[in-house]
Amino acid sequence: MTKVTIYSAKELSKELSKSIESYVAKEFGEKEVSYVLDESLIAGIKIASNDKQVELNLSDFLDNLGKSL
Amino acid sequence: MEINIWQILFQAINFGVILFVLNKFMYKPILDVLEKRERKINEGLAAADKNLKASDEIEKDKKAEIAKARKEALLIIKDAELAAKSKGDEIIADAKVKAKAEAARILESAQAEKSAALKDVEKEAKNLALAMAKKSLSEALSAKEVETITAKLVSKLG
Numbered sequence: 001m002t003k004v005t006i007y008s009a010k011e012l013s014k015e016l017s018k019s020i021e022s023y024v025a026k027e028f029g030e031k032e033v034s035y036v037l038d039e040s041l042i043a044g045i046k047i048a049s050n051d052k053q054v055e056l057n058l059s060d061f062l063d064n065l066g067k068s069l
Numbered sequence: 070m071e072i073n074i075w076q077i078l079f080q081a082i083n084f085g086v087i088l089f090v091l092n093k094f095m096y097k098p099i100l101d102v103l104e105k106r107e108r109k110i111n112e113g114l115a116a117a118d119k120n121l122k123a124s125d126e127i128e129k130d131k132k133a134e135i136a137k138a139r140k141e142a143l144l145i146i147k148d149a150e151l152a153a154k155s156k157g158d159e160i161i162a163d164a165k166v167k168a169k170a171e172a173a174r175i176l177e178s179a180q181a182e183k184s185a186a187l188k189d190v191e192k193e194a195k196n197l198a199l200a201m202a203k204k205s206l207s208e209a210l211s212a213k214e215v216e217t218i219t220a221k222l223v224s225k226l227g
Binding site for chain 1: 203206207210212214215216218219220221222223224225226
């Protein structure tokens with residue numbers, strides 16, 4: 001089973017973890033999930049496996065904020 | 070004193086005979102010899118004169134040849150000087166072109182290095198600005214705000 005690591009700046013709430021895990025199951029298939037704290041993310045998450053990576057961070061948030069303005 | 074006409078006649082005849090004999094056997098040969106000698110001397114003088122004239126001609130020709138050779142030598146020297154000057158000019162022009170090309174190459178290389186250095190500085194400045202912004206934001210955002218932002222981002226995962 002391939003490992004998927006979920007990085008976040010702060011510890012995620014249960015609700016958030018559930019949403020992320022359902023996404024991981026859908027996009028990465030059944031994987032072994034682990035959580036790692038990474039303060040450099042500030043806000044947002046990074047999901048990484050051996051062959052795939054998805055990152056949503058503060059700059060994405062600010063970009064969308066800019067677009068909505 | 071008595072003048073003897075027969076004696077005078079005899080003396081005259083005698084004188085005539087001597088004159089005839091002397092003329093035939095002495096004067097003529099001697100005159101011939103003298104004539105021959107004079108002719109020989111004249112011929113010798115003529116030959117010497119001719120040789121002198123010939124040697125003058127030869128001397129004249131020699132001088133003309135020397136003058137001609139000198140003139141040709143001067144022309145050759147002039148041509149060689151012109152060729153050397155032309156070659157020298159060619160070498161100088163070629164060196165100028167090469168120096169100009171080298172200077173342009175060095176300038177281009179320096180400009181490329183400057184651009185690369187500026188890009189590095191720009192990159193470092195961006196990284197620094199980003200790091201400072203992150204640090205400021207991490208200090209400014211509360212835990213709740215971080216969670217809200219994260220939740221908004223996660224919702225985009227769909």
